Amino acid sequence: MTALRVSVWRGGADGALQSYEVPRYPSQTVLDVVTHIQRKLDPTLAYRYACRVGMCGSCAMTVNGVPRWTCRTHVDKVAADGELELRPLRNLPVIRDLVSDMREFFDKWQRAKGHFEGGASKADDFARVAPDSRERQAADAGIECIGCGVCYAACDVVSWNRDYLGPAALNRAWTLITDVRDVASLARLRAVAGDAGCHACHTHTSCSERCPKHLSPTASIAGLKRAVAKAVVAGKL
Amino acid sequence: MSTRSDTLLWLAQRASAAVLALCVTVHLVTIVYAVRGGLTAAEIFGRTRASAGWLAFYTVFVLACAVHAPIGLRPVLTEWLGWRGRSREAFVLAFGLLLAGLGMRAVLAVFR
Numbered sequence: 001m002t003a004l005r006v007s008v009w010r011g012g013a014d015g016a017l018q019s020y021e022v023p024r025y026p027s028q029t030v031l032d033v034v035t036h037i038q039r040k041l042d043p044t045l046a047y048r049y050a051c052r053v054g055m056c057g058s059c060a061m062t063v064n065g066v067p068r069w070t071c072r073t074h075v076d077k078v079a080a081d082g083e084l085e086l087r088p089l090r091n092l093p094v095i096r097d098l099v100s101d102m103r104e105f106f107d108k109w110q111r112a113k114g115h116f117e118g119g120a121s122k123a124d125d126f127a128r129v130a131p132d133s134r135e136r137q138a139a140d141a142g143i144e145c146i147g148c149g150v151c152y153a154a155c156d157v158v159s160w161n162r163d164y165l166g167p168a169a170l171n172r173a174w175t176l177i178t179d180v181r182d183v184a185s186l187a188r189l190r191a192v193a194g195d196a197g198c199h200a201c202h203t204h205t206s207c208s209e210r211c212p213k214h215l216s217p218t219a220s221i222a223g224l225k226r227a228v229a230k231a232v233v234a235g236k237l
Numbered sequence: 238m239s240t241r242s243d244t245l246l247w248l249a250q251r252a253s254a255a256v257l258a259l260c261v262t263v264h265l266v267t268i269v270y271a272v273r274g275g276l277t278a279a280e281i282f283g284r285t286r287a288s289a290g291w292l293a294f295y296t297v298f299v300l301a302c303a304v305h306a307p308i309g310l311r312p313v314l315t316e317w318l319g320w321r322g323r324s325r326e327a328f329v330l331a332f333g334l335l336l337a338g339l340g341m342r343a344v345l346a347v348f349r
Contacts, residue, residue, distance in 0.1 A: 160316035194243040195321075200312060225247065232244040 004079060006033055008045065009087040010097055017085065024082075030070035031059050033084060034098065046097040054212065057148035061098050062087040067153035069212040089153040105149050105168070112169035113191045116176060119183035127181045138178040142171045142220045144213050151207035151217050163196035167207035167217030170198055174220035177227055186236055189228050193237070198224040246308050253305035260298040285347040292348045299340030307333035 002024045007017040020041055022033050031049055038045040049059035054072040061070050063078050064085050075084070092100035120127065129136050151167035152158055158166050173192045176182045192198050201221045208216040231237040271280065285291045307329040314320040314328070 193240040
């Protein structure tokens, strides 16, 4: 069994890479590698994970220069030459080692009005949304986001424009704009328009390329641009 | 900038891009066609002088550039230089007027 040569970011923003040798196993994930280092080699290593099965969105890191969810990234696929370089997610402050501070990421979901606002009460009947309706299909296309931050780390516009809401927050806003039960569409369109919102997207599609759930925030942002334009032309914004 | 003005600028850039796609195509096809037998100033002037059609075409081309380029320059200035606010808007407006002025000067020079 061969060993993996693993370089891991240690410390805060002014930290450095530290090298480890980790035994190679069949079907080994990058998260397995990090866990091995912490449990067997260096218990002071800080990293974040919860579900280990691609649901919680906690374990994203930069793996050989690419943001990925580490629990479902097999070493075979990313370390063909037996070397791994692990850093915290780009575009977010590093707390320590492989742990990024996700506050600005989720604060931007709030700024994008990424929460549902319904207009119905308990007295109303259930809303009926046809599964094959255009709005439902559009919402379906973006709804499976796990909030891992991979798209945010992959986005160059985020690194150039610190106010930019980013792909995940805008994708979330789009799934609510297309939710026919939501009543806050105009306020949300106002929140996501402009230089810090959907109009800042250059359609590089890095977010869609890297999204581990194979969503397309780029398409959602394009939808927001159309929706904002329609509202402005109609004089609603 | 407000939501409304940001959005109108985005629409203006989209619309001017559509016009530019057509103008660039016509422009390139004309170049390829015109240089078949060599290219001379006399030949160009022969085509453009007193031609209302070419005057109109290149006027539209220049104005579309003058709308499109400054709007695209705004995020470049912010993302590369961190330049925001009224001074940035004044700069891109001046840049657009410069493009329109220089472009129309060239268009009129080959029309007269």
